[in-house]
Amino acid sequence: MGKLGGFKEYDRADESNLVVQERVSNYNEFTIPLPKQKIKEQGSRCMDCGIPFCHSACPLGNLIPDFNDMVHQEEWQSALEILQSTNNFPEFTGRLCPAPCEKSCVLGIISEPVAIENIEKNIVERGFAEGWIKPQPPQIRTGKTVAVIGSGPAGLAAAQQLNRAGHLVTVFERDNAIGGLLRYGIPNFKLEKAIIDRRIAILEAEGIVFKTNVNVGVNYSIKQLNSFDAVVLCGGATDKRSLPTRGIESKGVVQAMTFLTQQTKALYGETIPNQITAKGKNVIVIGGGDTGSDCVGTSNRQGAKSVTNFEILPKPPEYRSETTPWPFWPLQLKTSSSHEEGCDRNWLINTKEFISNDKGELTGLKTVEVAWKMTPGQRPELIEKEGSEKIWPCELALLALGFTGPEKTLSDQLGIEIDARNNYKAKNYQTNIQNIFTAGDMRRGQSLIVWAISEGREAAREVDNYLMGYTNLPTKGNGDLPNL
Structure with missing residues (x-):
């Protein structure tokens, strides 16, 4: 375990941020x-619980x-081997995951939980800095x-695992750069794209x-997929939700993802006509x-x-609710x-109308305050508060309402069945x-990056099992650990 009693000796410490004025300038x-030394201390806070709920809460089953x-022992290379045995891309999750592991940390019952996500990020960044993370092409190819x-x-996770099994893997991306949501859905200030490029170079x-x-299905014929022994659909849940x-x-x-994607593309030198x-x-x-x-x-x-x-x-409570x-x-x-960095946050607000001028340009929003009526056994009912209408000046409204499921281009052309939630239906x-x-958001609906990797x-x-009749790829939470 970490240091005996380390959780009593050391307080939780997190990374700090540059001051707002400096960071919003780029x-x-x-x-x-x-x-x-502080990272070592954070590792020392781990109690090595008899039943570690942290990795039970992790969709990857990371051996936390x-x-x-x-x-804690400053055996960083061994830490990296353990981390990479269950997580293909800890440099992504260490920056972006909401860390359900930390919310399930036993220490969190009486104190601040172990800073698991930051430890993970430091392990993988140490691995890159020391040159420990290197390409590992398979020794034998299956020909599949x-x-x-x-x-x-x-x-990316499916591709790397299948490549490790010796199969010949081709990844198709409809955009002009690899990364999907990581590339264009996550702002650069949360994930600089050189972090993605660094990993892609290893995969190549x-x-x-x-x-x-x-x-695929638009400028690449569906029939061309017949030349592959297997196909894995990982197109995400990209059908954006709107408002009636x-x-x-x-x-x-404007849809939020359109706004964010344009900014990232412009940042990396692409010309965006009429950029929002x-x-x-x-x-x-x-x-x-x-x-x-974002x-x-x-x-x-x-x-x-x-x-x-x-x-x-x-508005959610500031501390953990008794209901969770x-x-x-x-x-x-x-x-x-x-x-x-600056935001007026408002809860229990419903948009009633987008107001525009005679040119069709947005000038304001009309809203109403609402309440939720809860009746046992029934769906919550939205109640508008009489006399609470308000006009807000607005020239840009960004709809960050999530997604209703994957697009139907592939399912329609391939004949893939969909489930009641509009996701691609799949058994195992x-x-x-x-x-x-199929895997990821396309199969389970909009979810976390850590779930996508899992x-x-x-x-x-x-x-792999379908192609070979057996598989040696690791199961969740079993990364075929080295002898430590």
């Missing part, structure tokens, strides 16, 4: 790493007490070919073939999740006049670094077509 990552102990459609975290050196600007609200067609009402920008505008972000937070941070960096956030649900006790994911107010990741599998790994096992 799109770079802005965290300030802890000294190595094990790598915490190695950090696999097409992976989509290069987000699920697709391991033998994976990447093809960009290939939209008057004036939704006004110029200036928040500069000098009153911006209202509708939706209180992570994507909404829109807030991006709007402030673009020079918005004001940034306001609407959420139709009640440990070790469950807590109902609790989340204040992101983007919120801290295998669709109704024998050699076609899905990709699990799907790869099923594909």
